[in-house]
Amino acid sequence: MSVDTNVQTRTRRRRHAAMRDIASRWSFMAPASLLLVAVLAYPLIYTLQISFSDFDLASFSPSEWVGTENYEDALADENFGNSLVVTGIYLVLALPLQIVLGFGIAFLLNAEWRGRGLFRALFLIPMVVAPVVSGGIWKIMLDPLWGVVTWFLGLFGIPAIDWFGDAGMAMISIVLIDTWRSVPFVVLIASAAMLALPKDVFEAASVDGANWWHTLKSISLPMLAPIIAATFVVRWLGAVKMFDVVVATTNGGPGQATNVVNLYIYRQAFQLLEFSTSSAMAVIVLVITMVLTFIFLWGSKKLEDNL
């Protein structure tokens, strides 16, 4: 009898200790979980709710459920479609350019010499310039009348270019500014990755008489492939949020030429007070971003497994 209660209290005590152990592990997660639920999960759910509701501007809150009406409105909006296309064009131009330039410059920068550390450190500087500030700098430099770039190109007989006034050039300018700010990030990651490559493989290749193209194609690229893929994903996650540079330079213009999706939704929500439609648009963008991110992550995992 007494043995039985003893066993019972022991298991109870053990279970109690186990519970306390789990609680002590999870208590580390508590502050971050609480904050992220409040500022990330809850707003997302609220956006979802607004996107399926009418929005009452008198009480400033979602009112009745309207099903997929807002989504139909969003998808019927030609300008929204245009902003998605504009964002797509920007991403297709900017991402490959930045990755190729970044890895190319990292290769140059990794040549062994005394000043290597210094020049790598200097590459940190453009990276920390706020996007709005970089927009401002480039607006000054690219001015068709007084800009230093206009003057410099003029030295080679190139006539003044209306960098922000022409639809095609405005997109190129946005890509240029974003590339200036983002390439240093790729360079730093790439040069760290290249330094970590085993040297003996390259020595063996050069003993075997491989030229630089063969070395690049058969050794460097395959070994760097996972890090190229990872850098691409990180850059994608940053670039898809494009907003600041456009606001500081073209403000979406001329016309709708650089009206990226984040700017378009921002205007729908906070200038036109179309909270329901804009929430539906935000959800559409969220889903597209998530799906593409998942595909990219899956692709980079696949790439890694194949090597």
Next chain:
Amino acid sequence: MSAVESRPAGRRGGLVAGHRMRVWAGVIVCLLFLVPLGWMLLTSFKEQRDIFTVPPTFFFDPTIAHYFDVLTRGGFAGQMLNTVIVAVGASVLSLIAGAMAGYALSRLKIKGAGVIGALILASRGVPPIALAVPMFLVARALGITDTHITLILAYCSFVIPYVMWLMRGFFLALPKELEESAMIDGCSRMGAFFRIIVPISVPGLLSTFIFSIILAWEELLFALVLTNRTATTFPVAIAGMAGDTENGANWGELAAAGMITVIPVVILALLVQKWLIRGLAEGATKG
């Protein structure tokens, strides 16, 4: 025979020349990337008449008038102060919460740590515009728009996941014996974390902190949505200055304001450059 002997020598000569070209090309590209900042620096010290010239002036009598104007007129000094308060506030909060969570994910064998890790990663794909409307509505309903704390909390939405990820990687690299011996000595988990782990993680914590400050420093969208006067940060002001087409001629002030915003983060970044580069690489490869 001599042909065979001369070939390696020839190749080595090619290598040296190639190496020198690579070094020079690297230096030139690096300097090219610094040109815009150099031009902003020059413009910020130019009188109006030296800014609008063809060809551009490279030598001129420098003036600090634009810095003086920017800092005394308008609200720029206040907006800089707001930026510092918000960036530091968000970073401190995120560092405490994120480091604890990162520690739990890396060391405490929490069930579902993999799922949580995937969620953190996924959160980096959430477009801020999908959070902006509800944040605005909630802040408006609570009457806390245009305050520092609102912006600080909003920034936690993207700083905390970043901190969690970086610190998780950092803690994974620490030797396990540390907290085990502390816990044998009678420390609780929390005690072991704050008394043993935190002190030896100062370099990692510091660089993550500076990362967070840089992240929060440049944010525009939430600042536009959630503030309108008293808590406005500098990106809102600069966006206004750069986008102002009517008085678009005020390049001197724009450049001076830009320099003021760049200098603090450049100093911070260079101070912890070694850690920053490693953190970047880690955030990319393991992220």
